[in-house]
Amino acid sequence: MPTPFVLKLEYGAGLSDRDRQELEQAVRDVRQFKARHDLILEDDSPENVHVILEGFACRYKRLPDGGRQIMAYLIPGDCCDLHVSILNKIDHTIGTLTACKVAFLPHTIIEDLMSQSRTITRALWWATLVDAGTVREWLINMSRRPADKRLAHLLCELLMRLQAVGLATDNSFVLPLTQRQLADTLAMTGVHLNRIVRQLRVGGLIMLKGHTITIPDVERLKIFSDFNPNYLHLTQHHET
């Protein structure tokens, strides 16, 4: 069974067996973190690239009123700070949401991988470009959709992304987040999110059992939330 890291990058470029091997071997330094632990702080210029292997992490910024806005979820297979060396400094914070297992890859190893394989280079850039596309879609989601569709859209996205790394079935997945964390993501209050979750539940759009979410009719949820998966760019591998 390939790791989520390799599984994910497969979508970005047609990896060779050797590429896969190189990527697996690059993951040596693996560390465990508790929930709510900041991995990288704003203004850091970290010398490692961080890859999430298990658990949920996020990018976020703090707000003057003490709240925070989560700008991206980082799930197994995702890189936290690929290519930040080009910007020198990171302009947001990266922290865990749940307990996480995180691989630390020194920049030198990333550079080696990229100089050895054009496919890996392409796959890594693909990952950052998909990240950028995802933020754009979140911008639409936060600014234009009402609370119920906003949550529904996020769930559609998570279903697809988790499926891509083998962490979701056809219509269900484990979402180990608190409602407060979801509220920080969807730019609403915890109170309001709670009401919206109930609304989707009684509307039959989602089912909850503990932290497991099941979507009885995926197509219906996609239509409801105006979900178009094109921004995830998961459909086709690219030649070269």
Added chain:
Amino acid sequence: MPTPFVLKLEYGAGLSDRDRQELEQAVRDVRQFKARHDLILEDDSPENVHVILEGFACRYKRLPDGGRQIMAYLIPGDCCDLHVSILNKIDHTIGTLTACKVAFLPHTIIEDLMSQSRTITRALWWATLVDAGTVREWLINMSRRPADKRLAHLLCELLMRLQAVGLATDNSFVLPLTQRQLADTLAMTGVHLNRIVRQLRVGGLIMLKGHTITIPDVERLKIFSDFNPNYLHLTQHHET
């Protein structure tokens, strides 16, 4: 006087004279477009990279209700679709807001530039990473700030970005957009935006004369809108 394209990339990497020359020479095919003209449509896989030389363009997505959300402004010096070849398809539309002069650079030329100069490679990637950072800041702006601070924040950003390419003075610039276009950007109705503009005007935070915006006290506007310019990464050039 260097073109905005070169002026902008200077911030991403310390270009050599030769780099500047190469970049200037790469701009051969320049075309003129009217306002409200779509340059690149969703699902296109364009074979040219488009660089804005004059005027304002934007990235946007249409919404099911007929409205649209503008996700980024593209001002002189900005590249529209750098590196989309890695994603095969673009997941949003790019269109002009005002009349624009746009350079068309074939991908082959971009690849030549990048293979000849590591600095140019770095600068071009810097530009896309800054774009990504800017969308993240917009996400915060749209989802967390009230209408007045939202507009103020956008104006602070535009002041800095236009200054970087020599199109703004210390405290003023020309913003050739309609209120409707601003409203599509800031995710509010035209009616509401109009009220907010007036509010900032009577509050003495901005002054308007035609399409020229003057900011009497830039520092005050920055504090008011919680503006932190770090996400624009305009501060320091990077060695090699």
Added chain:
DNA sequence: CGATTACTTGAGCCTACTCAACTATCGTGG
């Protein structure tokens, strides 16, 4: 100069927020 587009202002409504209290669940030490 007429027609279209852009801007302005008013009135009433609704989504999502705040404040508040209460219940359930989780984690940890005695």
Added chain:
DNA sequence: CCACGATAGTTGAGTAGGCTCAAGTAATCG
């Protein structure tokens, strides 16, 4: 293993920022 404190989730009542609808004025362009 239970007890207790802390965190998470739930529900109610009232408020407000931004929306809709509407009507009118100013600016722009052919």
